[in-house]
Amino acid sequence: MKAVVTDIEGTTSSIAFVKDVLFPYARRHLAAFVRANLGRPDVTAALEETRTLAGQPGLDTEGVIRILSDWIDQDRKAPPLKELQGMVWANGYAAGDYRAHVYADAVGALRRWHAMGLTLYVYSSGSVAAQKLFFAHSEAGDLTPLFSGYFDTRVGPKRDAASYLAIARHIGAARGDLVFLSDVVDELDAAKAAGLMTVLVYRDAPPLPPARHPVVDSFAPIDRLLGLAT
Numbered sequence: 001m002k003a004v005v006t007d008i009e010g011t012t013s014s015i016a017f018v019k020d021v022l023f024p025y026a027r028r029h030l031a032a033f034v035r036a037n038l039g040r041p042d043v044t045a046a047l048e049e050t051r052t053l054a055g056q057p058g059l060d061t062e063g064v065i066r067i068l069s070d071w072i073d074q075d076r077k078a079p080p081l082k083e084l085q086g087m088v089w090a091n092g093y094a095a096g097d098y099r100a101h102v103y104a105d106a107v108g109a110l111r112r113w114h115a116m117g118l119t120l121y122v123y124s125s126g127s128v129a130a131q132k133l134f135f136a137h138s139e140a141g142d143l144t145p146l147f148s149g150y151f152d153t154r155v156g157p158k159r160d161a162a163s164y165l166a167i168a169r170h171i172g173a174a175r176g177d178l179v180f181l182s183d184v185v186d187e188l189d190a191a192k193a194a195g196l197m198t199v200l201v202y203r204d205a206p207p208l209p210p211a212r213h214p215v216v217d218s219f220a221p222i223d224r225l226l227g228l229a230t
Contacts, residue, residue, distance in 0.1 A: 001197065001226050002177040004113055005151075005167060007158075008124040008134065010183035011201045012110075012219075017101035025092050026085040027072050031065045033088050042083070049080040077125045077153055086130030093137040100138040103203075107140045109219035114146045116228065123151040123167060123180070125158060159186045164194035179226060181219075188213045199225065 009018045037043045038061065047064050051057050054067050071081045092098060114120060122131050128150040135143040149171070156163030168175045175195035182188050188198040189212065199222060200213040208215060214225055222228075 001118065001179055001228070002173050003119040003121060003148075003171055003179075005121045005123050005178055005180045005191075005196075006106075006110075007180075007182040007184070007187065007201075008122060008126065008131065010203065011181055012102050012106040013134075014101045014103070015183075021098050022085075022089060023072060023075075025097070026088045027069065029088050029091070030068060030072070030084060033091070034061065034065055034068075034084065037087075043087070046080040046083045050078070053078055053080065077157075079127070079152070079154055082125065082127040082130065082152065086127040086133065089130055090133055093133050100134045102135075102138045102140055102143065103218065104140075105218040105220050107138075107143065109222060110143065110146050112223070113228070119148040119171070120146055121149045121151065121167070121171065122147060123155075123158065123163075125153050128152050128154075158182075158184070159190050161190045161193040164191045164196055168194070168196070181222070185212065197226070 006012055009015055034043060034047070047061065050064050050067060051059050056063065059067070068081055068084065071078050072085075110120060122135070124131050126134070131150045131152065132144060135147065151167055151170070155166050155170070164180065165175070168178055171178065176197070179197040179199060180188065180191040181199050181201050182191075183201050183203065185200065188200055192198045192213065198213045200215045201219070202208060202215050203217055216222055216225065
């Protein structure tokens, strides 16, 4: 194994932090943020992409805000929503309103693997900008120096094998030299179909999902599972 690609929510970090802290924060602040930043090119681009995806090219700003709010409630993985959420979360991190939760076992393993010379990557439905903010403002400090790159759904859907082929090409490594860590079986199925090694990080109580992938309840056993333990 030469590289680790990891999911965030439910894998390195608590689902509760994303669900109960980040999403509600974006829901509360998104409308005001958009109205206050209509002159920003990145905001304008995200609004235009929202109109395109919604099939309503002439929709006014308030209509776009309503669509974005609905998408948050639906947990829709729309790229322009993810971009805008990342912008709102950046304000929250800068204001010190919260720090990102990362499991202690994940922090320890990521640091250990980085020190061993493995290259580490993130693949999450959140935008690349939001991923960088997350790990830069974690409860364990700035973890971004550990990572060599980030991928979001602009590389492709997480349940599509082609997305993992694209990631492998971008990294420049053989697919069999990559391992993908996630708490979502369908994502792991796609990665496995693409030829990657896979590990199901299952932190919740039983019953376990189908055992099509090696299963761990923390990052601690992954070294032994992948032959990294000394």
